[in-house]
Each structure stands twice: as structure tokens, then as C-alpha cells.
Amino acid sequence: MPSRLASNGRRRTMAERAQPRHAQDKLAFLLSLVPYLMDHDRVSVGDAAKQFGVPEEQIREAVRLIGVSGIPGETAMYQHGDLFDIAWDDFEDNDQIVLTNLVAIDDSPRFSAREAAALIAGLQYLSALPENADRDAIATLTAKLSRGASAEPSQVAVEASESDETLALIRESVASGVQLEFDYLNSQGERERRRVDPLRVESVDADWYLRGWCHLREALRTFRIDRISNPSITSEPITHGAKDVPLPDTLFEGSADDLLVTIDVAPGAVPLLADYIPDGANTVEKDGTVRTTVRVSHYHGLKRLIASMPGVATVVAPPEARAIVAEWAAAGAARYGASSPSR
Amino acid sequence: MPPASTAPRIPVEERLFSLVLALLATDAGLTKNEILSTVQGYRQKYSHSGDNANLERQFERDKDDIRDLGVPLETIESPGQAGNNQSLRYRIPRGSYELPSDIVFSPEETTLLNLAAMVWREGSLSGESRRAILKLRSLGVTTTEPVLGYAPRVRVREPAFDPLSTALEKRTIVKFAYLKPGEREARVRTVAPLALVQHQGRWHLYADEPESGATKTFLLRRIVSQVSATSQTFPAPPADTTEKALAELDEVWNAHTAVVEVQPGSDADTRLGKRRGASVSDSGALELHYSDVNIFADELASYGPEALVVTPQELRDAVKARLERTAADHG
Numbered sequence: 001m002p003s004r005l006a007s008n009g010r011r012r013t014m015a016e017r018a019q020p021r022h023a024q025d026k027l028a029f030l031l032s033l034v035p036y037l038m039d040h041d042r043v044s045v046g047d048a049a050k051q052f053g054v055p056e057e058q059i060r061e062a063v064r065l066i067g068v069s070g071i072p073g074e075t076a077m078y079q080h081g082d083l084f085d086i087a088w089d090d091f092e093d094n095d096q097i098v099l100t101n102l103v104a105i106d107d108s109p110r111f112s113a114r115e116a117a118a119l120i121a122g123l124q125y126l127s128a129l130p131e132n133a134d135r136d137a138i139a140t141l142t143a144k145l146s147r148g149a150s151a152e153p154s155q156v157a158v159e160a161s162e163s164d165e166t167l168a169l170i171r172e173s174v175a176s177g178v179q180l181e182f183d184y185l186n187s188q189g190e191r192e193r194r195r196v197d198p199l200r201v202e203s204v205d206a207d208w209y210l211r212g213w214c215h216l217r218e219a220l221r222t223f224r225i226d227r228i229s230n231p232s233i234t235s236e237p238i239t240h241g242a243k244d245v246p247l248p249d250t251l252f253e254g255s256a257d258d259l260l261v262t263i264d265v266a267p268g269a270v271p272l273l274a275d276y277i278p279d280g281a282n283t284v285e286k287d288g289t290v291r292t293t294v295r296v297s298h299y300h301g302l303k304r305l306i307a308s309m310p311g312v313a314t315v316v317a318p319p320e321a322r323a324i325v326a327e328w329a330a331a332g333a334a335r336y337g338a339s340s341p342s343r
Numbered sequence: 344m345p346p347a348s349t350a351p352r353i354p355v356e357e358r359l360f361s362l363v364l365a366l367l368a369t370d371a372g373l374t375k376n377e378i379l380s381t382v383q384g385y386r387q388k389y390s391h392s393g394d395n396a397n398l399e400r401q402f403e404r405d406k407d408d409i410r411d412l413g414v415p416l417e418t419i420e421s422p423g424q425a426g427n428n429q430s431l432r433y434r435i436p437r438g439s440y441e442l443p444s445d446i447v448f449s450p451e452e453t454t455l456l457n458l459a460a461m462v463w464r465e466g467s468l469s470g471e472s473r474r475a476i477l478k479l480r481s482l483g484v485t486t487t488e489p490v491l492g493y494a495p496r497v498r499v500r501e502p503a504f505d506p507l508s509t510a511l512e513k514r515t516i517v518k519f520a521y522l523k524p525g526e527r528e529a530r531v532r533t534v535a536p537l538a539l540v541q542h543q544g545r546w547h548l549y550a551d552e553p554e555s556g557a558t559k560t561f562l563l564r565r566i567v568s569q570v571s572a573t574s575q576t577f578p579a580p581p582a583d584t585t586e587k588a589l590a591e592l593d594e595v596w597n598a599h600t601a602v603v604e605v606q607p608g609s610d611a612d613t614r615l616g617k618r619r620g621a622s623v624s625d626s627g628a629l630e631l632h633y634s635d636v637n638i639f640a641d642e643l644a645s646y647g648p649e650a651l652v653v654t655p656q657e658l659r660d661a662v663k664a665r666l667e668r669t670a671a672d673h674g
Contacts, residue, residue: 024408027409031363107441112413112414115471119475150439155584161619205541229613307647307665336663
């Protein structure tokens with residue numbers, strides 16, 4: 001196979017380092033594919049690819065390997081009966097998979113402790129979703145995952161969030177195909193009643209967002225769910241569905257109107273600003289401080305971000321941005337009065 | 344058998360797959376020598392007369408890789424030959440390998456599990472959940488399309504997460520430098536990691552510290568060095584350790600209450616009022632719980648003049664100092 005030859009020649013060290021994970025993934029795939037094929041007397045390559053969400057060629061490659069694999073057997077010589085076999089003609093001519101001889105494997109493998117833990121922690125995290133409202137069902141599912149693991153699931157957990165009323169309303173509006181209406185306060189402090197066709201709910205850690213078509217702005221918008229108040233369902237049918245509007249992968253897209261701001265950041269805090277640093281930003285580290293560029297839609301959003309990182313991030317330029325941050329922080333400090341309590 | 348140099352090169356996954364099949368098929372187990380001399384991928388490189396040290400090392404690594412996938416590869420001693428390494432036998436007991444047949448997942452459950460897997464799009468857990476989904480799909484269940492599209496994501500930005508999760512799994516004692524809130528210098532801690540939990544959007548390590556004899560919670564983002572594993576291990580913690588860790592964090596969170604005045608209709612009003620456990624006091628101010636005064640002070644400082652801490656004094660001072668610092672840095 002050409003691909004195999006290529007991997008042992010050049011860039012050997014890299015290939016070797018990358019190999020174990022890659023080979024492990026392939027092994028996990030083989031161990032999962034075999035029981036699926038056993039359960040289906042005959043299945044097309046296309047259907048199998050769809051079931052596993054992989055390219056058809058990956059199924060064909062795996063089936064070719066399964067078809068010649070087996071156990072050493074009595075003679076330790078991998079005799080014919082010791083190997084899996086498939087109906088080769090059906091496979092080569094019709095792209096159909098039929099296993100004709102089975103060895104060693106009877107059933108699907110158990111989850112590893114970490115695999116089960118990843119799914120359990122993911123379920124806990126999603127407890128705010130209306131789909132997860134049935135806590136007993138979640139408990140049953142968690143118990144199944146634990147019992148289906150080869151060892152006690154490892155101790156990783158995410159705090160469960162309470163069911164969210166807004167999320168439930170969003171789901172209801174999508175299910176009935178009507179627009180959602182709510183008060184929204186943007187980061188510049190403007191409150192407006194918005195009418196939105198909900199498209200997708202996204203989250204990053206404890207923050208939840210709604211992406212939808214905003215009828216007020218006539219554009220795709222991302223709304224923080226905790227900035228939504230007084231949501232209600234209208235009787236107006238939606239005009240934009242998830243299938244009509246391609247959603248970019250990134251939650252916040254840059255726009256041509258974005259402002260670029262130069263900041264100094266402590267090196268350890270750079271990852272916290274990763275979402276705001278545009279690709280190809282000029283980033284220089286000097287004397288334990290990183291100077292870089294962030295992209296913001298307006299300085300009033302920036303002032304909140306910078307004020308949450310005191311002594312860690314400082315705006316360098318432009319002067320207008322510095323002034324807005326200074327004014328914001330000074331106004332905040334002023335509320336505590338001139339007679340400062342002793343520290 | 345042809346000499347090793349011209350032997351066909353067997354891809355790694357074929358060798359691993361053949362090893363799993365061979366060990367599943369044996370009840371009595373196979374010795375290392377039997378494996379190396381007969382199993383596909385090893386036998387091609389096996390020397391009947393010479394030294395197989397390289398091949399033995401390969402087998403050791405392969406065993407680790409296979410176990411890493413949750414395959415229960417067992418070692419058994421031959422009767423009467425305890426302690427003799429060459430007579431150790433290896434096998435994969437079917438009962439602990441196969442998913443019990445009474446475990447089935449409905450299409451709705453499968454949909455939920457797919458969503459749960461989607462949560463991990465970075466860090467080592469993304470690989471784990473991807474493989475878990477493969478195993479789930481091998482059961483042949485189809486999913487129901489959720490009414491609403493979701494794209495959930497839990498971030499694992501802290502470099503300490505992956506080494507700690509490995510240490511958790513292998514129950515290895517680890518060392519790292521930790522910068523305690525309010526202290527200027529980081530101190531090296533030696534701990535037995537018991538659980539990794541995300542609470543209020545932040546990752547915490549729950550660990551036993553033998554030196555102090557106490558169980559402590561460490562914030563991952565305050566681990567300022569690499570996490571290094573020691574050669575010591577510790578016994579498995581009880582199954583409910585994550586619940587305990589989360590309950591303790593909740594207790595700390597509950598015990599800290601701040602009274603904060605917010606400007607009506609402001610961002611602070613809208614967002615702080617929606618925090619978990621937020622309530623409105625008689626005076627109309629918000630009563631909020633928090634875990635760590637420094638972290639909450641950072642958050643409150645972001646609201647500038649929109650939020651005013653009434654009590655406690657410690658938080659009030661911390662927010663005021665932050666705002667003054669930011670104003671001075673930008674003046």
C-alpha cells in the first residue's frame with residue numbers, strides 16, 4: 001500500500017510520534033466495526049460509512065484488513081479457518097459487506113474508564129438543556145455507562161447547571177417554527193426588543209449563546225443567553241431555518257468594522273484572550289510581557305474585558321481606547337468614595 | 344521464514360488487532376514467547392535463535408496502548424511458577440471485554456450521548472469521547488435528530504489538565520508548583536489527585552496532600568509549573584469522589600455571600616441577577632454567592648460603575664483596588 005511505504009521513509013520521527021494515537025484510533029475502529037458487521041448479515045459500504053460517520057474508503061480499508069486477520073490457531077500458522085472471511089466478490093464488485101467466517105470477537109467492546117467518564121461529565125454539563133429535563137433518565141444513562149465500562153469511570157465531573165427557562169422557550173419556538181421575541185441588552189448598554197429566528201444554541205464553559213437571524217438587524221447575530229430578558233414566543237412564523245443560514249464555526253466572527261487595539265498582557269493570560277486575538281496578529285514577548293493585538297467591535301465591550309484583568313492586561317493604543325477604559329474604571333472606583341477603607 | 348530485513352512491514356493497527364484477537368481467543372493465556380513467535384506483526388520480526396529485546400519492548404508498549412483503550416488485558420501467573428517472568432501468561436477475558444448484552448441505548452439516549460461527546464472538542468477528552476462514540480455506533484443504534492441544533496463546548500485550556508487526568512487514571516502521585524491566591528511565590532505541592540471537576544466554569548483538582556494530611560482543592564489555572572508524575576501510586580478513591588469534590592466547592596460557594604448594588608437595567612443587573620442562587624435582598628440589592636474573593640472581584644470589576652459591593656469588606660476592598668489599578672494603568 002503506497003501510504004504505508006510513505007510513512008516509514010521521510011519524517012520518521014514525526015510519524016513515529018504521531019503513530020500510537022493514530023494506530024489506537026484505528027484499532028478502536030476495527031473493534032467497533034466487526035460487531036456491527038456481525039449484526040448485519042449484509043450491509044453496504046455506504047450504510048456502514050454513514051453509521052460510523054467516516055469516509056467510505058475508511059470502511060473499505062478496514063474491511064480489507066479484517067478479511068485477512070485472525071488468530072494463530074492450533075497450527076500457529078493462521079490457517080484459513082482461523083481467519084475472518086468475507087464474500088470478496090460481493091465486496092469488490094457490489095460494495096457489499098458480508099462476513100462469512102468469524103473469529104474471536106462476539107460483541108462490542110466496553111467503554112474505557114476515561115471514555116465513560118468523558119460522556120458522563122458531558123451529560124452533567126448538558127443538564128441545562130430541555131432535552132435533559134428528565135433527571136431520572138440521565139441517572140439511568142449514567143449508570144449504564146458506568147456498568148458498560150471496563151473499569152470504574154475516572155473521576156472527572158462538570159457541575160450540573162439548572163434547567164434554563166430561556167433555553168426551553170428557544171426549543172419550543174424552534175419546534176413550532178415561530179419567531180422568538182426578547183429584550184436584549186448589548187454590551188454598549190442599549191436595550192432593544194429583538195425578534196429572532198433561533199438557529200443554534202452554543203456554549204463555552206458556563207456561558208450560553210443563541211445564534212439566530214435577527215429581524216431587527218436583518219442579519220445573523222449571537223446573543224448571550226444571560227443578557228436575554230422577558231423572552232416570549234410569537235405567532236409569527238420563522239423566515240430563516242437552520243438549513244437556510246450557514247453558521248460559521250467560530251462564535252464571534254470578525255467584521256470589516258472591527259477596531260484593532262494594542263495591549264500588553266501577562267504571558268499566562270494570553271490564552272484567556274485567544275478569542276479576541278486575530279490570526280496573524282503581531283505578538284512579541286519582552287521583559288515578561290506580551291504585546292499583541294485584539295479585535296473588538298467597539299471600545300465599550302473592551303472596557304469590560306480589560307477591567308476584569310486588572311494588572312494583567314493593559315491597553316497601549318489607541319489613546320481613545322485607553323481613555324474609555326480609564327474612565328470606566330475610575331467611575332467604578334468613584335462609587336466607593338474618596339475616603340477609602342484601610343487595606 | 345524470510346530474514347527480517349525483507350519481511351513485509353505489518354501496519355501497527357494490524358499488529359494490535361491481531362494481538363487482541365489472539366488474546367481474546369485463548370482461555371489459558373499465551374506466554375510472551377508464544378505471542379512474539381506466532382502473532383501477526385511480531386512473528387515476522389521474531390528471531391528463533393537470537394535476541395528479541397526490541398520486540399519485547401514493542402510488546403510492552405502495545406500492551407499499554409491496548410489497555411489505554413479500555414481492553415482488559417490480564418496477566419496471570421502459571422501455577423507453581425510464581426515470580427517467573429517468562430512463564431507469565433496474557434489473555435483478555437471475554438466477560439470483562441464485551442459490553443454486557445443487557446446494556447442497550449435507545450435512539451434518544453444515543454442522541455444525548457452524541458451531544459455529550461460533542462462537549463469535548465479539545466484536550467485529551469476529545470479523543471476519549473470520539474472513541475466512546477465509535478463503540479456506541481458499533482451497537483447499530485440510530486439517533487433521533489434533536490429539534491434544536493446544539494454546539495456545546497467545555498474548554499480545557501489549562502495545560503495541567505491532561506497530565507492530571509492521566510495521573511488520576513493511573514493513580515500516580517504528582518508534583519507541581521502552585522500559586523495560592525494572595526501569595527507572591529509559588530510553592531511545590533506533592534499530591535494524590537482524586538478528581539478533576541469543573542465548578543462555575545473553572546477546573547479544580549481535588550487531591551490528598553500527604554504532607555499536610557488534608558484533602559485540598561486546587562484551581563488548575565493557578566498551577567504554574569508542569570505537572571510531573573512521581574513513581575509512587577495511591578489506592579483508588581471511593582466512587583463518589585467527584586460528587587464530594589463538587590459538594591465541597593458548593594459549600595464554600597454557599598458560605599460566601601456578597602451584597603451588591605446594581606444599576607437598574609444595566610448589564611450588571613441583567614447578568615448578575617441570573618447567576619445561580621442570586622436573590623434580591625430587602626434593600627433591593629443582589630445577594631450573590633461566590634467561591635474565591637479574588638476571582639469574583641475580577642468579575643465584579645468588569646462591571647465598572649454598574650456594580651457596587653456593599654459587603655463583605657474584603658470583597659469591597661478587592662474590587663475597589665482593582666478598579667483603581669486599572670484606572671491608574673490607563674491614566
